[in-house]
Amino acid sequence: MEFRQLKYFIAVAEALHFGRAAESLHLSQPALSKQIQALEDSLEIQLFDRTKHWVKLTAAGQKFLEVARSVLQNVEEGIQITRQIADGRAGTVRVGLTEASLFCLAPSILRTCRKRYPQVDLLLSSGGTETHVEALRTHQIDIGFVYLPIREPTLVVEPLYEESYIAALPESHPLAKKQPISIHDLANEPLIFYPRSLAPVLYANFIKSCEQAGFVPTIVQEAELAQTRLGLAAAGVGITFVLADVKTLSAKGVVYQPFADNFLTLKLALAWRCTESSSVVHEIIKMIQTTVPELSVK
Known part of the structure; x- marks a missing residue:
């Protein structure tokens, strides 16, 4: 069975006339009849009852018309999707x-x-x-x-683009009312930071910035997720850091403060x-x- 034979079959089934179907397909009537006969032979099913005066679908032909239309629609949709994939759509x-x-x-x-x-x-x-x-x-x-x-x-x-970090502090912390805060304000404060293994460059830059400011940071806990760090800050464990865009997260018990010196960026x-x-x-x-x-x- 060939794909074009499905189209030929559907045309004849809809017209119920070989001459009109052949004209719509731009084929000769003998060529169309030959293709329909080849389709029936390949399926080993009689699809049409026909005489010199009329053509009608057999019961098997009526069912096959449903199948042929479904197959044709699926193929056309598949071709359309394939073209969209090729075009990046x-x-x-x-x-x-x-x-x-x-x-x-x-x-x-x-x-x-x-x-x-x-x-x-x-x-x-x-x-x-x-x-x-x-x-x-x-x-x-x-x-x-x-x-x-x-x-x-x-x-x-x-x-x-470049993203800046801000501080997230317990709302009861003295620095919660100071805006902006400085890196020097972090000296002697318990801090919550990323794990070194997760962000080695950021971790190293943070340590270096603190040392250049004259102190070694006191990192009391490390946590990968911002939600975890914010929860720890809200519990009073220490001050943590989030990217400015993350402050849209609702965190009860936490106050966000920018840094005056913008010392931590990515x-x-x-x-x-x-x-x-x-x-x-x-x-x-x-x-x-x-x-x-x-x-x-x-």
Whole structure:
């Protein structure tokens, strides 16, 4: 059975006239009759009762008409989706987000994607820079939000913008009423920070900044998630740090304060594989770049 024979069969079944069906298909009537006979032979089913004066579907032919229309519709839809994938307008893209981008960028990215690319499914996950770099290497994600610096020759890294950290303090803390606060205010204060293994560059920069200010920071506890660090701060364990975009998180018992010297920052970037060939992935990269509020760090 050939795909074109389904089209021929549907045309005859709808017209119930070989001459009119042949004309609509731009075929000769003998050629159309030969194709219908070949279809019946391949199926070993009689699809039409026909005489010199009339044509009608058999019971088997009526059922096969339903099947043929369904097959034709599925094939046409499949071709359309395939074309959309080839054009970058359909498919699945896996995006790795950082803690802050999960809150500040993910909503606008998802809204824009649904509007521009309704046939694209974005699968979002969260993690740190090293996690995303490894996931890109092993093809577990397609695009990753990461923090600079990164030295990975297999990736394209596009800087986006710089994010600043702010302090999160127990609302009863004396510094909760001082705005802004200084790095020097952290001396002798119990601090809650990221694990060194999660953000080695950030950790090292923080220690260095404190030492340059004349003190060694007292880190009493480490926690990966902002929600955990904020909970510990609310419980009075110490002062913690979150990116400014994360302050949209509602945290009872916590007060956010900016730093006067803006001593702790991170540069956010977008990363993807140098060998990436998927049209839809490149379309989503372009979409993210236009969705991000600024591209000021180059």
